[in-house]
Amino acid sequence: MDALTASLALLRLEGLGPGSYWQLVERFGSAFAALQQPPHTLTRKLPDRARTQLAEFQRTGLESELGQWAQAERQRCAEACIYLLHCDDDNYPALLKEIHRPPPVLYISGNPATLTLPQIAVVGARRASRAGLDNARDFSADLAAAGFAITSGLALGVDAAAHRGALKGAGKTVAVLGTGVDRIYPLRNGVLAEEILAADGAIVSELPLGSAPEAGNFPRRNRIISGLSLGILLVEAAVRSGSLITARLALEQNREVFAIPGSIHNPMSRGCHHMIKHGAHLVETSGDIVEQLGGLLSGMAQQPGLFEALPASTEEIPPHHRRLILALGGDPRSIEQLAEDTGGETGDLMASLLHLELEGLVEQLPGGYQLTGDGARTLGALADH
Template sequence: MEEKLFWLGFYLKERNIFKTIKYFEEGIDIREIISFKKYSENEIIDLAKKEIERAKKENTKIYFIKDKEFPEKLKTISYAPLFLYVKGKLLKDKNLIAIIGSRKPTSYGKEVAYKFSKKLAENGVGIVSGFARGIDSISHKGTLDGNGYTIGVLGCGINIIYPAENRELFERIIKSGGAIISEFPFDTKPRKENFPMRNRIISGLCEGIVVIEAGKKSGTLITAKWALNQGREVFAIPGSIFSSQSEGTHYLIKEGANVITSPEEILAYFGWGEEKNLSREKIEVELTEEEKEILSLLSSYPQHVEEIFAKVNKSPFEVLSILTELELKGLVENLPGKYIKLKVNL
């Protein structure tokens, strides 16, 4: 507890989050740092105690990175936050996906965000987003309408509702059993530089991110970069080639992001919800051993037949024959360009 108080007080005194995190990651004893800075230990402890007391009054928890309540996935990322201010319930054993995108989405983007978040929520997947206008807010709302769990990650102090028009959404998330979180101390204003920092937490909490409509210079692309650095999956939903709102999304696709067109593909990719092992469970007894082997190599994401050839000790002719049988049984799809994928809607 003493270590937590020292770090929290120093965190509040310095008001430099990344610099404080760097000290922590280097394993420097916090008392040595306080002494080097010529701060009073009593002053540092007093700052921390006042922040914790305020948190109690405002029904907020402050989790230190070493606390058991702190999300395990978040501990492993670069520049892992030292503290999380939490309102609501931060569930530890929940499958999470981030849905992010433009603050000024088209009607297409709005529809996609709502339908994806609602469908994933109905299948038990929690949705994380940045509580901003546009795609973020719509994703939170779709999750709530699907009776699901959602986390809003703020770029300001947790006592500041930004944007202000999201007050009702803020309260609805808490009442639904979801969470609002921030690494920023109380009263931190929503400054522009806070949001790129906030984005690493959005991706860090999740198994992957889904990008819906991102402009060429969108902050969403920063989240995608964090996600890639953290080893998270990046999924992109194609938009109109004539829309500037999708330029960033299409850039991600060109750079190798997973292209998806339905929430079922997310469920199948991770083996979550109603799509979990659906094809294998339903028809396993009807397959030959060779068909089972090839089927086990496939997913809902297209693979070129050459990739499949390289994975098995069979001739290309044999593999193509087996794939033809699987297609006739309605288990795989043969796509243009010699690409193959699993059918998930059987």
Template sequence: MKQSIKDQQAVVKWLALSTIKGVTPREWLQLITQNALTLEQLFSGEWCAAATTSKTLPHQLATLIASADKGCIEHSLNWQSAAESHRLISIECASYPAMLKQLSSPPLVLFVQGDHHTLANPSIAIVGSRRCTHGGKQIAHDFAWQLADRGWSVVSGLATGIDAAAHNGAMLGHANTIAVTGTGPDKVYPARHRELHENILASGGAVVSEFWPGTPPRAAHFPRRNRIIAAMSAGTLVIEAAIKSGTLITANLAIDLGREVFAVPGNINNFTSEGCHYLIQQGAKLVFKVEDIIEEFSSLPVQFTLKCVDEQQKSRPENLATDELLDSVDFDVTAVDVIAERNKLSVSEVLATLIEYELRGCVAAVPGGYIKLRGKKNVRHPHVSI
């Protein structure tokens, strides 16, 4: 559905305020709310009284408004008109995520690709290390899949590692996924995730940015992206994170906003688990199954149907988990000769069986040996990889 002319005119005004240098979104919002102004009054000049009372913008409002970057505005409108899936959502639009307004200085305009209605879904953020383990990717994939199957959209940052695994997992579920980027809406970063970006849009998800079209990736953009991830989500799940990382920034932002924070524990000898263990020490909830997250929220909106998982209904590959040889493979890396020793078999016999398990999605070959996987993998969406 296209925006009405009135809504489009309002978006243009919010875009104009966003381009004015030296004035933050918080200051514009304070000026408007404290002086009971409408956008029309602000742009028509009916702000003279406010100009003398406002502490944040005491003088020269007319000059400020006249300094709006018309080139940026036109470029943004051209981006929106380039495709039906492109949309500019201002802070007063119904599609603007309500929880995002709790930021002290929320974006005045969001650039959205895909299904903008997805932004209204209840959502959980899944974040973690780019340099994650294979096991960490699998955990992110499975948690995202199960959360999406239960009506939760999964929000992440389109980065490599945990982010990508979460997006891919969520696309297998019912509620889909939202990627928040640190670039303009016409840029994909990292470039290798162009296919992932396209898959998110094709599957009914959305890609969101607060940056103007043409904006390249810069280091300062990603903490800003992280605050949006934390703010628009009811909770944040951390899977593998170093102590000094953007992931911990996202978790701390979520804490500051009063959101729930969850962390998956890991190997104490793995530096990517240090951040999770730190968060758990600070009060984050330790989780190892999706129900640990869902139980923290009393209910989902009625339009989302909770999907109950019958643990008794297992496929043959899942029943293989009771096999003795599979039981001897750990969730951490297990060397083939160790597996052979545990089962009193030759290495060649063990490899033949492990290949069968791998084809069925029960184990994965990694540097140094094999790791056991949890549950069925990728049986519903063969084109999605982790």
């Protein structure tokens, strides 16, 4: 029995997770050796059903429930063109192998070679602001165009924007799931998953085919996102969030952590500010990330970045819209504050804000308005003039 089949069989034991798997492998030397041990010598935490499964495997080998499931799983993957990668395989991602107790087996849909590219994880809030989504998309597009693969979790919000940005930059992107690779979650990102595969990217999971989106799967998923990557970019995050957990895991894994600062009035900026206080690098452009990583892809510094692109002509912006953009500045502002700052009437301001919102320069928040990423670049162009 090869190492992959033995690992699949051992992981199939009732009540056994990656932590218990590694305890057994570290104690007995291999998954196959662990499967040969008398049930009472393994751990008292194993449920009765696991002991029954193990005893049957030792009697009948591949004809047992565990053996048959492992073989059937390999067959299902082969038929669906899903690549199974064992942690002892030479092609297993080197950075991921360095983390504490990495996934014993990876399921990969798409191009496995994508996992050998230098990766940067981009994570953040599911309910991110328009500015946060713009930043996730534009940073990812810039980094992907430079040769980094963009890794994220295919969730709504920042994750999806990061994947789309990588595709926009004609680069590769890796989606790490908290479900089986054959069960895309959330469903509304199904088309995005197809686009990732069509662009020679990869969808990855450590979970068996058909695994459902259970809450406990996602913290496990997060350690893979950070473990695959040279560094992680935190775009927007609340102080208590899965994205912040991923950033903390990255620090524990000795990865570089980058965070985009935001308004002190935006709750989604507090997670980024928290990480900056605790060792994350404050970044304003994608070039900051490359510089901190030691110029791994130094050619990027010579090419124009998306963040250097300014509106074609600020002369086309009417004076009353200019005043409004300058008044919005970097922080969310209420309609009352904008009226006071610009001297405009509320009705006229509402009409102007609606126009700027349709142009993609402004977004509405509870209690006010703020500039989007494109709006912030327009503000920079106006300030320069």
